[in-house]
Amino acid sequence: MKIDLTDVKKLSQWLQSAEKEELSDIIRYFYEEASDNECLELHKLACEARDMHYHGRVYFRGLIEFTNYCRNDCYYCGLQRSNKCVTRYRLSEEEILGCCEKGYAAGFRTFVLQGGEDMYFTDLRLCRIISKIKEKYPDCAVTLSIGERSKQSYKNLFDAGADRYLLRHETANEEHYRKLHPAELSLENRKRCLYNLKEVGFQVGSGFMVDSPYQTYETLAEDFIFLRELKPHMIGIGPFIPHRHTRFAGYYNPTSRHTLILLSLVRIMLPKTLLPATTALGSVDKQGQIKGFAAGANVIMPNLSPFEHRADYALYDNKLYTGLEAAEHLALLMRNIESIGLIPDLSRGDYVDMQKAGVSVSSDEACRKEKN
C-alpha cells in the first residue's frame, strides 16, 4: 500500500470517503508494515490536522467518578454487576459538589460526571446535582457519562443544564458487539441513544477500545464509518486492558502503539473532533498520554474523585490513580504538555464550532494556585 504522507488535506479527504476495505487496509498497513518513521509522519500529520482548528491547545476536564454501581454486565468491564469483588460506592450530592469546588479552585472549567448505570441516580437526583453545579459555576461545562437512558431522560438532563454526554459505541459491528456484551444490550439501542443525545442538543462523545477481544481490521473500519456518520464532537479511544475478574482475564498485554495509530487516523479523518489522551493509554504506557498528544489528541481528563474511592473505580487492572492523571499534579502535567510545544488550556474547551471566547491559564499560574 502506498500512502501519501505529505498532504494532510488529501489524506483527510481520502479517509472521509474511503470504503470499508480501504479503511481496513490502511489500518492493517500501519499496524503491521509501516516503519517507525512512517508512523511518526502519520502522527505529525495528525497534529497538523488538530492545529488547524485547535492551534496546539490541550483542554482539561475534571473527572468525577461518582458511582461504581452498574446494572450492566459488559464482559470486558471490571465494574460489571456480577463482579462481587468490587467495593461499591456512590458519592453524595455534597461529595460531588466538593469535587467541583476543589476542581474549580484548581482551574477546571469542565466537570465530567462518570459512573456505572446506577439507577439510584434517577433523573430527579441527577437534575438536582446538575443544576446545583451550574448555579454555583455558571462558567463551567457539565459532561455526563452515565450510559444508556431514555430520550426523555436525556432531555431532562440537558434541560437541567448538562452540556455534553460521553457514550462510547464500543464497536460498530453487530457480531462483535454481541461478543462483548450480554444479550440484553444491543448495538442498535446504543446507536439510538447516541442519535437521541445529538437530537436533544448535547455535544456528544463516542468511541471504542483498541485491541478489544475479537476486534479485527474490518470491525475497526466499521468503527471509522460509524464515526463518520455520527460525526461526534468527541471520540474516546483507549487500549483495552483486561481485568482479572472478567472472562477476558489474562487476555494479551496491551501496548500503546495501536491506540496511537488509530488516534492519528481518526484525528485526520475528523480534524475538529475533541480527542482525549485517555487514562487507559497512560495506564499501559507511562508516556502514553504525552505520546497521545504527539499523535493528535487534545484533551486530558485528570481525576478529581475522592482518593479513598479511586482504587474502587477499576474498569481494568493497573489503572493509574496516583500519577499524572490525578488532578493533584495539574501543574506538572501542564509543564509536560508545554514541553512538547502544546498549550495547556483550562477554559471550557468546547467543540471548535461551538466555542465562545475563553480564558486560558498558564502552568505558572496553576502552579501558584497549587501552592496557595
Ligand code: 5AD
Ligand atoms: N479496558 C479498557 N477500557 C475499558 N472500558 C471498560 N472496560 C475497559 C477495559 N477493560 C471503557 C469502555 C467504557 C469506558 C467508560 O471505559 O469503553 O465505555
